[in-house]
Amino acid sequence: MHVMVLGAAGMIGRKLSQRLAATGEIDGKNIDRLTLADTVAPEGPEAAFPVETVTFDLCDPADVVAMIGRKPDIIIHLAAIVSGEAEADFEKGYAVNLDGTRLLLEAIRAEHERDGYRPRFVFASSIAVFGAPFPTPIGDEFVRAPLTSYGTQKAICELLLNDYSRRGLVDGIGIRLPTICIRPGLPNKAASGFFSSILREPLVGQEAVLPVADTVRHWFASPRTAVDFLVHAAALHTEQLGPRRCLSMPGIMASVGEQIEALGRVAGDKATSLIRREPDETIAGIVAGWPEGFEAKRAESLGFRADASFDDIIRIHITDELDGKVG
Amino acid sequence: MHVMVLGAAGMIGRKLSQRLAATGEIDGKNIDRLTLADTVAPEGPEAAFPVETVTFDLCDPADVVAMIGRKPDIIIHLAAIVSGEAEADFEKGYAVNLDGTRLLLEAIRAEHERDGYRPRFVFASSIAVFGAPFPTPIGDEFVRAPLTSYGTQKAICELLLNDYSRRGLVDGIGIRLPTICIRPGLPNKAASGFFSSILREPLVGQEAVLPVADTVRHWFASPRTAVDFLVHAAALHTEQLGPRRCLSMPGIMASVGEQIEALGRVAGDKATSLIRREPDETIAGIVAGWPEGFEAKRAESLGFRADASFDDIIRIHITDELDGKVG
Known part of the structure; x- marks a missing residue:
């Protein structure tokens, strides 16, 4: 084939x-x-x-x-x-x-x-x-x-x-x-970039900027x-x-607050303390027009399976991109 | 302008x-x-x-x-x-x-x-x-x-x-x-043609063929x-x-049976007696995939207005196409 x-x-x-x-x-x-x-x-x-x-x-x-x-x-x-x-x-x-x-x-x-x-x-x-x-x-x-x-x-x-x-x-x-999370690599200028960077950077001991409120929900x-x-x-x-x-496709719906809680569970408070809140109205405005979550019944009935949890999304990054190491 | x-x-x-x-x-x-x-x-x-x-x-x-x-x-x-x-x-x-x-x-x-x-x-x-x-x-x-x-x-x-x-x-x-009804002019081969022809032909004293069941509903x-x-x-x-x-757009939802009843009210039994039922499975199959009716809330709130009734749809044809005469 x-x-x-x-x-x-x-x-x-x-x-x-x-x-x-x-x-x-x-x-x-x-x-x-x-x-x-x-x-x-x-x-x-x-x-x-x-x-x-x-x-x-x-x-x-x-x-x-x-x-x-x-x-x-x-x-x-x-x-x-x-x-x-x-x-x-x-x-x-x-x-x-x-x-x-x-x-x-x-x-x-x-x-x-x-x-x-x-x-x-x-x-x-x-x-x-x-x-x-x-x-x-x-x-x-x-x-x-x-x-x-x-x-x-x-x-x-x-x-x-x-x-x-x-x-x-x-x-x-x-x-x-x-939305793919955690996207590996360097921070980029996509309006959605922070959904990954607030996890990816702290996992390697670096600061990350969060431009929206903790209540913003999205689909990952x-x-x-x-x-x-x-x-x-x-x-x-x-x-x-x-x-x-x-x-x-099915996914995991998570608020930014839930993303950060998952980061704390998987990588500890040292990681979450690296997130710096810097509200950006432009980014907040763009993100406000984005879907928060789906009921992906058809895809689920056809055997498509979401990640098990947001914690798992973070663990997959640690395994696939960081050789299993946080720091 | x-x-x-x-x-x-x-x-x-x-x-x-x-x-x-x-x-x-x-x-x-x-x-x-x-x-x-x-x-x-x-x-x-x-x-x-x-x-x-x-x-x-x-x-x-x-x-x-x-x-x-x-x-x-x-x-x-x-x-x-x-x-x-x-x-x-x-x-x-x-x-x-x-x-x-x-x-x-x-x-x-x-x-x-x-x-x-x-x-x-x-x-x-x-x-x-x-x-x-x-x-x-x-x-x-x-x-x-x-x-x-x-x-x-x-x-x-x-x-x-x-x-x-x-x-x-x-x-x-x-x-x-x-669907526009009553479409003036000669019968055509469109699968939807009968919705008009079962009214248009009897209004001028001619036979028309109905290929689907009286229960078929559509939007006019x-x-x-x-x-x-x-x-x-x-x-x-x-x-x-x-x-x-x-x-x-808003419209009038009517079954074929309701179309025929309206024809009877507007033009009498002589008109409805000119409809000949000749079921056609091909046409019935095509029509089965068509919408029956809409809730056109947005258009209505913006001032778009449907015909008043299916009887009115027939009367409009008589006025606009037949100089007010049924024959």
Whole structure:
């Protein structure tokens, strides 16, 4: 089985590639070829089968046709411009997040019409397809009414994925990932960055800034669980989905206060004392429009499983990123 | 004020053009120029101000740029490939219903960036953005999960309209029209055709075929009320809408049995006796996936008004199409 990961150089893409290289299978079927693609060459993990790393431009029709011409059995599409950049650069966001995905689906349709090709297509969508006002929790039948161009682009791709799948052109599934926490690496300027940094920095003895109130609630999954979701989506027997192919993933709802309590339980008061409260009205305003939590009934009934607890989300980071050490 | 109607040669487009020519105003502001555009030259009604009829191709970027270059203050966009054709011809449906609308929005964005141009843009969406399973009535916050390519294209355009409006590039409003009844003219092959023909043909002494059970329920507006909706949308003070710019219109929910009872009340037993029951499983299957009714709270609170009753829907046809005579 040939598996292709698009956007393989990103954080989730790298972890997914490592997982696929290590397990060598999806749904009990052996992977015999792995193609990792991104705008910059992704790292190729060690594996018992050929791993090819390639660069490609999702906005270049010829590149996209060439990628699909490799006829992967499973395509996991993570490539995207992130939310902040899609908001700042209207044209780039639409070109990559909407038109790039449409080029992929159109290239698949062309191969389908030639020989019946119909790959599994796992699309990384986002909870940004939802916009305030919304209930907490947000149910599976709640309107997708995004408040950003990024969320709009993801919501449109969900609609396309449903229609192409309904017509039998592709075997699509879209999963709306919770906010990934703890995101490894350096602090970044994303408005959501503090959800990770207030944990990540104290775990290595550094100060972190908290720009919002302790009562702010949000929806989380660890990177390990996000990879679980993608692999489970690649393995799912999609006849269970019916025409609605896109699912909100289960997650852990936690307030900032609950995040900090979990940090105290796992890493002690020394860690929590490193969080410095510096209210930032701009960030607080942005975050106020974000979903707090979901009732992910459909995904749960299809076997998608959230992290066990927020404490576990922190322990996963300590295990996977810090060699088990706090300090 | 310069008003432009795109898709002006269609049934609703013609009635809307006549209305605008007759009243000469929208929201108390005088119309001083009316441009009627379609793929074939629309009829130009008599008016007290210049009415220009033009042909254009919604799929031709140069044509679209030229249309928007006329800088209408209000654009009413009715141009579309109908549901059946969009399902039969994948490429044409996406080219016209999605890419054509996007060309319009992009041409507006280009003018906006040049000089701040920001027209009112009234988009005719459809209840086809909803797909089974759904509750009856369908509320304003229910997921748009279309089961046709036409519904997908309309749902995508709604998302684009919201995003372009949120960014201040256009002053958009989308309205989801109920099924128009009684549609004037000859019987057509649309699966929904019988909802009109079982009334229209008996009103002129001709037989009509009913392919579904009397219990089938659906959601209706008269052509006159559909025009009211479009004019009201063109006049609306859109700051009331917030970021969700697309609305399900109010309508009359009626079962086929209730349609026939109304026909009996308005036109007598002679009319109802002309309906011949010929069950057609294919049509029954298609119609089973269609919405039955809506709770159009937002639209009602914004002043959109449904027909008074199904009897009235029949009377409007008799007045507007049959010179008041039943035969």
